[in-house]
Amino acid sequence: MPVTKKQPIKKEECTQYMLPLRDALNVLSGKWKIIILLALSMKDYRFKELQGEIDGIAAKMLSKELKELEENELIKRTVYDTMPIAIVYSITPYGKSLENVIEELRKWGLKHRKRIIKPVGGVIF
Amino acid sequence: MPVTKKQPIKKEECTQYMLPLRDALNVLSGKWKIIILLALSMKDYRFKELQGEIDGIAAKMLSKELKELEENELIKRTVYDTMPIAIVYSITPYGKSLENVIEELRKWGLKHRKRIIKPVGGVIF
Numbered sequence: 739m740p741v742t743k744k745q746p747i748k749k750e751e752c753t754q755y756m757l758p759l760r761d762a763l764n765v766l767s768g769k770w771k772i773i774i775l776l777a778l779s780m781k782d783y784r785f786k787e788l789q790g791e792i793d794g795i796a797a798k799m800l801s802k803e804l805k806e807l808e809e810n811e812l813i814k815r816t817v818y819d820t821m822p823i824a825i826v827y828s829i830t831p832y833g834k835s836l837e838n839v840i841e842e843l844r845k846w847g848l849k850h851r852k853r854i855i856k857p858v859g860g861v862i863f
Numbered sequence: 864m865p866v867t868k869k870q871p872i873k874k875e876e877c878t879q880y881m882l883p884l885r886d887a888l889n890v891l892s893g894k895w896k897i898i899i900l901l902a903l904s905m906k907d908y909r910f911k912e913l914q915g916e917i918d919g920i921a922a923k924m925l926s927k928e929l930k931e932l933e934e935n936e937l938i939k940r941t942v943y944d945t946m947p948i949a950i951v952y953s954i955t956p957y958g959k960s961l962e963n964v965i966e967e968l969r970k971w972g973l974k975h976r977k978r979i980i981k982p983v984g985g986v987i988f
Contacts, residue, residue: 753916753918755901755905755969756898756901756902756917757972757976758969758970758971758972758973758975758976759897759898759901759965759968759969759972760894760898760972761972761975761976761979762968762969762971762972762975763894763897763898763968763972764894765975766968767894769885769888769889769892772884772888773881773884773885773888776880776881776884777881780880791878792881793878832978835971835974836971838967838970838971839964839967839968839971840884842963842964842967843884843887843888843891843964844880844883844884844887845883845963846883846887846960846961846963846964847882847883847884847885847886847887847888848883849960850883850886850887850890851882851883851886853957
């Protein structure tokens, strides 16, 4: 069933069609998880480095988001027995399976940015 | 720059790369907007019908989400001068430009559902 289909559908069909989308959104809820996954898809990070990379995220929020991502096996937390101990976050192969989702969102965000920001002979960004 | 590239990148580059993603997430924040867009991509709805279609959404929340989607020109609210007045919500061409995003999310949600629900000889959906 293509997304654009414009004909009456049964409630049951609709609910069933929506279900996977709701599942996905539940896992990725909030505005930070996808950004964290994008960062970790580029390189592994320690907590502090990651916080520095993501403008505006509070330590408590980052900690919560990382925990939830880890519970869903989208990222991995590795403790290295160094002095001092190093805790490194990395993306899992399962986390990488969100690559298309993230890329489509980013592409759409680029278009949206161009649409809402109408520069007067200026540069966007 | 492919999403999976695993080599050190400059902070500035990273921020710039993340920016469109943050824009997209700001517009689509919360767990309802994408579901509302999916519903409206299938057919136009009146408020009450739409609320009936989306399990668990409160009227106040739906009203807020519709307003924000309308402000971002992703949906359109049309008032028909009938007796009683009919208010119908429909997706705009701009809202339709999120089709790929929604479809990728839904596809990922399907895979995720299969992964987390391990049926014992049962049916998944």
